[in-house]
Amino acid sequence: MFNCWIWIFILLCRRSIADENSTRDADIFPSSPEIERGSTLKLFCVLGKHYTPHRNASHIIWKLNRELIAQENYKIVNETVSSITISNFTHSKAHVKCFIKYLGKEQLLVHTEVKSGFPPGTPRNISCIYDVDIKLTCNWASGRETNLATSYTLYRKM
Structure with missing residues (x-):
């Protein structure tokens, strides 16, 4: 639980610094994580300034490889940050992607490769x-x- 709060604090700090001169659409944290196989994976998708006037974190959807991740694994941290929690992560290597859904279309925001061992x-x-x-x-x-x-x-x- 303490680690989760640290990540949220880091995200909010990075967000305020990045907003000043960022041109990126989104970021994912942690980037390229390596975790113990069978443990819980937690990722955060942060919307860039480009999206915030029209869309927010509730428009974010997540995919593991090409499969949609169930909504019950999502958490809206604030209007620009969505997180995903996957318990018992057993893939040796997988791609996790963060999309924005708007007007019925999905647009890839950012992705990362997760390794476990x-x-x-x-x-x-x-x-x-x-x-x-x-x-x-x-x-x-x-x-x-x-x-x-x-x-x-x-x-x-x-």
Whole structure:
């Protein structure tokens, strides 16, 4: 719940800054998310200034790949921001698109690619080569394929 409020705060701040000189029709946040497979995906679609006089967030519709997402997953945050929540996201890779519906037609506003995977396993079979005062190079087996960008931190004590 706290993360949701942080995202809303970021969106509202970005929105006020972006409105000053933005020419974009819409933005989607987070952009290109990577989540744990089976978890909940939450995205926000923010209308640009171009649309606000005539349309609002209630005109936004969402699609996962080419399928319309059910309206019960939508939430109107304010007049320019719509969010979508998809529980138990199991696609390894999918496209989520935000459209505006006006006068019976759908116009693509913005889209993003969502990737999901599993957390990496504990590194094993670690081996390192140290070239004196030049560089340290390490290799390891990760335990399981994750399909997610993963960062490891190695601490060296002298």
